[in-house]
Amino acid sequence: MTPQGIAPLPAAHQLSLTPGERTRHPRHALALAAAWTATRVGMLVLLLVDRIGDSGVAGEVHTLYRGWYDQLVQGAFPAGDVTWQYPPGAAVVFLSPAALPWFTYFQAFVAVILLADAVVTIALARAGIQGAWLWVCGVPLLLNVPLARYDIPVTAIAVLALLSLRGRPHLGGVLAGIGAMIKVWPLLTVLGTPPGRTTRAVWSSALTSAAVLLGVLLIGFSDPLDFLRHQGARGVQIESLGGTALHLAGKLGWSGEVAYQYGAFEFTGPYVSSVARLSLALSLAALSWLVIWRIRARRWNPATPYDAAFAAVLLFTVTSRVISPQYLVWLLGLAAVCLTSRHTTQRLVALLMVPAAALSALAFPMLYGEVIDGTVIGCVLMVLRNGLLLLAALLACRRLWLSTVP
Template structure:
């Protein structure tokens, strides 16, 4: 007697079981939409919360949103006149940043603040979609990690810059020319996205990406020099920066202040910085450490022999971590960059940076406590404020050292 099988036909090839989920047919084709829906729901819920915090934030010269309401809008009004800010100590960004500050003008039916936040939210969505297509673990890190910074990411322009860097990294393997173009654009906006090209595999990928980046930088800089006045004014202001209280060097000076060092904190160049004995020496030390970091990265590039699909991601993450911890400024919004790059690393199972990427979550959470939640303690140098800075910068320093160690061990010659 012939028996007939009742139910859906077996899949054409073996699929791994999905724990906790029993579905007819192929588990993969039906569970992926569910996972994508869960990611979309998490993104929507967390972003509503972030926007809610932004709405109740104090409006005007104070509060997290104050920079957009006053500083960014003032720059916008100057840029639409065809001139970069002149003799403005707060203008310290490459000229490509003008593209971001002028962009809200494309939404004239909204106020400048509303348009800026809308474009930032759109950039956040682009990052999430790109990461979801590349690998859901990375998308989840981004979706869950960004809200740890509360509403700060939507009141700064770092999400837009991170979107350019993330897209550049994800394009490295299949479209290196596009990756180079995006990296060049990002470098003209905030310099660090050029690090996305550090780990491009030797050969055709590097020969396509690096010239494309250089061409983009030259073309955009030329256009801005022709279209605006005072295009390079930012160099003078950037060179005058001191040691910000939130930097690694600032943490050293905070500890020294707690033990009797006579220095103090002053608001200058758009940030709270230390003034007093040994501050110039700390500034020079930070610059020397940044140069040392660059030398190590160049040595790694020369000695690297083993390349995996994750190497460009891992190298960009390690390089950005190094330049972050050696910087004279480690503002809380820098965590937006690190979360984005960490998320890209987690899109591939070949990454060496998984434990380092996970360290970004507690570092982001502590950064939110540093600013804006307990910033008065940080400014006052209280025990709580000092503890927060030691923990946050300690996490970043440990992450940078671990990242470099794992990158070298996985790729470089012994």
């Protein structure tokens, strides 16, 4: 058997080994732990200093998240708040700092994020070390942003759901349902489950856990579904694919402007509503393609659920009206899961998430003023980042289709 430190173990061998045997080389485990510690300390310093660009990354936790927390502990969702655009399960994450009462809200929130980050690292290391290295080295490319957003805990649930599907399908389904109530997209982790008993077990568990969590929140809180009113009113954010098209149109004489609304910088002006509708239409087209793929797929391997989830989230990311930099946290997590299996067809696509994350950090927070103003530098950054994500989505779908559809 090839030593783990030299080359990745075949997935079939990984399944037959205990978790400790998969990462039994002490030097390898120590190197991963050292890399995680060093990079996370660096991210934490950047967050505490918070002087990258003119963004004020930490302010979102200090003001917005803390304000939501103060309302949630009173048993009420932020009704009427246009910045609250999350499924009701998100309340669990924003309330989680209460478990660390000896810290300030900001300190406790960051501690929760780091704990979730460590859980993802350990889970990936037990499944396949290449994926763990991608996660450990890829997330810091986003600088301090991941520590001041709630996307790492969501990604942790999605990663655990995917890694549980093979041995514990019911648990994978439960986690997917919980994740869907927090951020919706983790439900896509059940998309590629093998047909038959496994799919029935996973999908029923996901629906059950989502329904139970929603029921608890409906009983315990007021206005848990108020977020639906604000989602439909959102426009085209400047970092989206549609926003990139509008930025380029501005260079050709389009008269639209950038305004801060619904908690983000969005475009206003002629044709913006048409671009928003086109984005929604493309998302529906992506959903239709995924349904057709699921119906046509006949060949499954151990990595198919990972590849399908990764391709699906890529599709919905590039067709979104938003594409915030923290979306790369999701994609890095799913890419890392793909790399835990030698059967994956998404190895190249997974590696494309590294430059995509670096470009995202350049756009926000480092040069966000350039992106807002639509300067040449800002436009080039958005064209490169979004073009890379679009290429990755198309390539992921093509590889998924060729590997599963006769």
